[in-house]
Amino acid sequence: MTEPAAARRPRADAARNRERILEVANEAFREGGLEVSVAEIARRAGVGSGTLFRNFPTKTDLIHAIVEMHMNQWLDVIEKSLAAEEVGPAFEAFFERAVLFNYLDRGMLEAVKGGMLNDDADLNACKCEALASTAKLIERAQAAGVLRQDLNADDIYALAAGVAESAHAAVREGLADPKDAHMRYMGVMLAGLRPVG
């Protein structure tokens, strides 16, 4: 009986390289979108492309790893929002963070728009968990009378992505400072989200 999946700890330099690649790729995708080349990432990380592909056999694998990282961070955000006391401000703060999440990271935005969360089993699990938790948050807000009844968790994310896109447009046209452009249309959208009547 050999040990089939012993998976001994990797060499120290290898582990360091893997972390550095993830770090650099995250930054590169955030600023330049997913079309940043693998060679460029390897160069910035100070490794050869061979090393990169040993850790992530395809570019898609690398992207998936980073997206999963972000999804886990996002799950934390949702949990913290669920723990908040006042329902109304909690929902508004949550929505702001959702817009910011979509606004700050070009790569993540492109990954979600490309349907990447449905391609991978792990990512899909994250997505489902996020949607379930978000649904709770939304139901509370609706029960408290601070959110329209005709919207579900998917709608909220779709709208957040839209506001982020509007913010990008505002930056492009010189209407807003990139630092706080995500807030430019927050007032409009929050007004639209309140119950009618």
Added chain:
Amino acid sequence: MTEPAAARRPRADAARNRERILEVANEAFREGGLEVSVAEIARRAGVGSGTLFRNFPTKTDLIHAIVEMHMNQWLDVIEKSLAAEEVGPAFEAFFERAVLFNYLDRGMLEAVKGGMLNDDADLNACKCEALASTAKLIERAQAAGVLRQDLNADDIYALAAGVAESAHAAVREGLADPKDAHMRYMGVMLAGLRPVG
């Protein structure tokens, strides 16, 4: 004294090919975005790539021609909206068309997001004319008390693009039928656009 820019009328088949290329490219970019290859467009138009490049020396030139076409159509829409009688419904109908305009054409959306309207003098002129006319429409709506005061023409287009993006997200998640997805968040946005108080 020779005639330096006589520009004699092109051959009949050449004119036909040029029109067919524009037609096919328009459809291809609308459905597939700007990354559709030039070879693919030539194939669908039933011409060689040489013929395509003789009419449009670069891919960018072809895109510019199509974008200009759409901008002229859009200028007509604005003029018609300005001619309408009732200010409130006119503005809402205009905003719906703006969302639809961004929703229906992937290529156009990408071109605008890529800042293409600023790269070319003709396109920039169209853009400026559109913004000026739209500003009139907006000022009337604001004067009639049906639109927030803190938004200008650029803002309205940024918001319309955002709603279109949200609609695409809704289609992706299976929330809406592609045929009328652009209407899914219209109620939310129009509520947000009304003056506060």
Added chain:
DNA sequence: CCATAACCGGAGCGTTCACTCCGTTTGTTG
């Protein structure tokens, strides 16, 4: 300190893209 396996870098491969070049075909004109 040495043997060895794990790890490294980057040259090279196959593909795709925008774009060019040129021998052939075709519409036009007198």
Added chain:
DNA sequence: CAACAAACGGAGTGAACGCTCCGGTTATGG
């Protein structure tokens, strides 16, 4: 209808991309 310029099409070019391969290097356990 003939002769010519205009237009055609598609093979070919160079650059960029994701990815593979392998001879050299280095961390690590005994």
